[in-house]
Amino acid sequence: MGEIRLMKGNEALAEALIRVGCDGYFGYPITPQSEVIEYLSKEATNRTGMVVLQAESEVSSINMLYGAAGTGRRVVTTSSSPGISLMQEGISYIAGAELPCLVVNVMRGGPGLGTIQPSQSDYFQATKGGGHGDYHLIVLTPYNVQEMVDFVKLGFELSEKYRVPAMVLADGAMGQMMEKVELFDQIPRRTEFPEWATTGKPHDKERRIVTSLFIEPEVMEQVNLRLQAKYRQIEAEETRFQTMNLEDAEYVFTGFGLGSRIAMKAMELAREKGYKVGLIRPQTVYPFPYAIYRETAPKIKGILDIEMNSGQMVEDVRLAVGDKTRVEFYGRMGGMIADPESVLKHFEKVYLGVE
Amino acid sequence: MSNLVEVPVNPEVVQDQFVVYKKPKTLTDKPLHYCPGCAHGVVHKLLMEVVDEMDIQDKIIGVAPVGCSVFAYDYMNIDMQEAAHGRACAVGTAIKRMMPDKFVFTYQGDGDLAAIGIAETIHAANRGENMLVVFINNAVYGMTSGQMAPTTLPDMVTTTTPFGRDVKTMGYPLRMSELLAQLPATYYITRQSVHNAVSVRKAKKALRQALEYQKEGKGFCMVEFVGNCPSNWRMTPLESQKFVEEKMTQYYVVGDVKVPGGK
Numbered sequence: 001m002g003e004i005r006l007m008k009g010n011e012a013l014a015e016a017l018i019r020v021g022c023d024g025y026f027g028y029p030i031t032p033q034s035e036v037i038e039y040l041s042k043e044a045t046n047r048t049g050m051v052v053l054q055a056e057s058e059v060s061s062i063n064m065l066y067g068a069a070g071t072g073r074r075v076v077t078t079s080s081s082p083g084i085s086l087m088q089e090g091i092s093y094i095a096g097a098e099l100p101c102l103v104v105n106v107m108r109g110g111p112g113l114g115t116i117q118p119s120q121s122d123y124f125q126a127t128k129g130g131g132h133g134d135y136h137l138i139v140l141t142p143y144n145v146q147e148m149v150d151f152v153k154l155g156f157e158l159s160e161k162y163r164v165p166a167m168v169l170a171d172g173a174m175g176q177m178m179e180k181v182e183l184f185d186q187i188p189r190r191t192e193f194p195e196w197a198t199t200g201k202p203h204d205k206e207r208r209i210v211t212s213l214f215i216e217p218e219v220m221e222q223v224n225l226r227l228q229a230k231y232r233q234i235e236a237e238e239t240r241f242q243t244m245n246l247e248d249a250e251y252v253f254t255g256f257g258l259g260s261r262i263a264m265k266a267m268e269l270a271r272e273k274g275y276k277v278g279l280i281r282p283q284t285v286y287p288f289p290y291a292i293y294r295e296t297a298p299k300i301k302g303i304l305d306i307e308m309n310s311g312q313m314v315e316d317v318r319l320a321v322g323d324k325t326r327v328e329f330y331g332r333m334g335g336m337i338a339d340p341e342s343v344l345k346h347f348e349k350v351y352l353g354v355e
Numbered sequence: 356m357s358n359l360v361e362v363p364v365n366p367e368v369v370q371d372q373f374v375v376y377k378k379p380k381t382l383t384d385k386p387l388h389y390c391p392g393c394a395h396g397v398v399h400k401l402l403m404e405v406v407d408e409m410d411i412q413d414k415i416i417g418v419a420p421v422g423c424s425v426f427a428y429d430y431m432n433i434d435m436q437e438a439a440h441g442r443a444c445a446v447g448t449a450i451k452r453m454m455p456d457k458f459v460f461t462y463q464g465d466g467d468l469a470a471i472g473i474a475e476t477i478h479a480a481n482r483g484e485n486m487l488v489v490f491i492n493n494a495v496y497g498m499t500s501g502q503m504a505p506t507t508l509p510d511m512v513t514t515t516t517p518f519g520r521d522v523k524t525m526g527y528p529l530r531m532s533e534l535l536a537q538l539p540a541t542y543y544i545t546r547q548s549v550h551n552a553v554s555v556r557k558a559k560k561a562l563r564q565a566l567e568y569q570k571e572g573k574g575f576c577m578v579e580f581v582g583n584c585p586s587n588w589r590m591t592p593l594e595s596q597k598f599v600e601e602k603m604t605q606y607y608v609v610g611d612v613k614v615p616g617g618k
Binding site for chain 1: 359412413414415416418419425429432433435436437438439442445446447448449450452453454457475478603
């Protein structure tokens with residue numbers, strides 16, 4: 001069993017970045033995730049020699065991430081919604097150049113400068129592209145502080161396995177709340193680097209070029225086909241989700257991250273009142289676990305999707321179930337957080353006709 | 356009818372003692388896509404000559420920009436990364452921070468370095484990143500075919516300044532070398548040109564000097580080249596060299612702008 005600590009989500013994530021053997025962090029402060037760079041600035045370099053660099057902007061941080069990832073190092077940036085929007089061009093380049101790395105979005109309410117309070121309104125941006133071109137990130141959505149730690153490790157492992165950038169899609173609540181967390185042991189930083197990394201041309205080998213530029217359309221299409229093949233493999237092999245109480249469920253509550261946590265509590269309240277409610281919680285939202293919804297749909301009377309946005313993941317849920325079951329949505333926006341009682345009340349109203 | 360006569364080359368005649376010139380081995384055999392008379396080809400060659408002479412082909416990583424030299428990695432036979440437009444200094448920063456024992460340079464044009472990427476340039480310089488920036492300033496956007504650059508001279512005609520650059524509404528040409536020289540963390544800033552044989556020789560010395568400083572860990576160095584762009588200046592190569600000598604170097608004075616221990 002690893003070390004147990006009571007930690008704030010952002011600090012737990014930062015601790016995990018050190019322990020996972022990160023070589024470099026490049027970031028720009030933004031609420032509600034500035035604790036990450038503060039924690040790393042204090043802790044990281046002394047402990048592992050990890051480079052921690054405060055960039056002049058998110059535009060710069062993501063391009064630093066590109067350069068560092070191109071050397072085959074394990075590197076990360078963290079930000080929050082407006083900063084992640086600024087990074088989209090760079091993320092597209094990283095995807096195009098097939099560089100493994102980790103991007104963390106501790107979401108806050110938008111659009112625009114929005115609010116610093118928690119939100120989940122960047123789901124579309126994270127899962128459907130965000131930047132230009134046909135690409136995907138591997139997107140992991142933590143629902144507690146433990147997963148803020150676990151998904152750092154998993155994110156790097158998946159990203160490096162496929163050479164596809166990974167994103168931890170958290171939110172202000174995950175970043176700011178304190179919980180008990182079990183930390184994995186320190187993993188040493190690597191001393192050997194992949195063949196494709198630009199570490200200086202070996203005398204006896206071809207030079208390495210990190211680029212997303214393939215100006216001949218015939219070549220560019222081949223690059224795209226290779227990327228798409230990887231995405232199909234990721235969809236087939238890396239989908240992760242959790243279910244609860246599906247065995248006897250007549251209804252399913254669903255959501256990701258913060259939304260799933262609220263859904264979980266609402267499910268408990270529903271069970272106390274005798275309603276047979278289960279839960280599906282995607283841990284990866286790209287790849288999205290369409291199959292579990294598809295399989296569950298014919299056995300239930302309806303799904304209630306809970307998100308802190310206007311209804312984004314619910315589009316994927318509807319895509320999964322088609323007309324096999326009814327799908328309803330409950331959301332709060334702009335930094336407001338749904339309470340489980342209101343979720344339950346909404347469920348009783350739309351599905352049971354209770355006013 | 357061609358008046359060219361094909362002369363067969365006898366390899367036995369081509370002996371080392373007769374070779375007075377050859378391309379550096381770190382330049383690939385790929386034909387350059389640059390227009391005839393363009394400074395890029397000369398600067399590519401000088402840079403790779405220095406890499407050869409210092410024997411650092413296996414220790415140097417280059418960063419290509421977006422602009423005419425976007426394909427620099429096709430010609431330089433070293434490990435390279437292609438950066439997003441303007442971000443070469445951010446990319447170079449990270450490469451160097453990950454591998455402080457390696458040599459890193461960025462190769463950037465005026466739009467890349469002084470317009471869209473000026474923040475990355477200034478902040479990398481201000482942090483004293485121990486790398487070399489090779490800056491080609493030809494006062495025009497070449498790849499997009501001749502629009503105004505931040506370094507376009509006053510009254511100079513481009514496709515977006517058809518009546519000449521009006522400094523009242525379009526601002527003044529940026530002297531990047533002088534601007535960066537003010538920062539305490541910059542170590543060696545020099546402006547060179549390659550428009551005649553003498554300047555080519557001096558330019559090569561400047562590149563060598565900058566990489567030697569990097570080897571010693573001295574910090575941020577930039578070699579600016581007052582370049583030319585015959586195609587978009589609507590000039591013959593020779594006319595463009597004359598324009599460099601008579602006009603460009605009047606505004607962009609050639610010589611060291613900041614040297615260690617000096618001003």
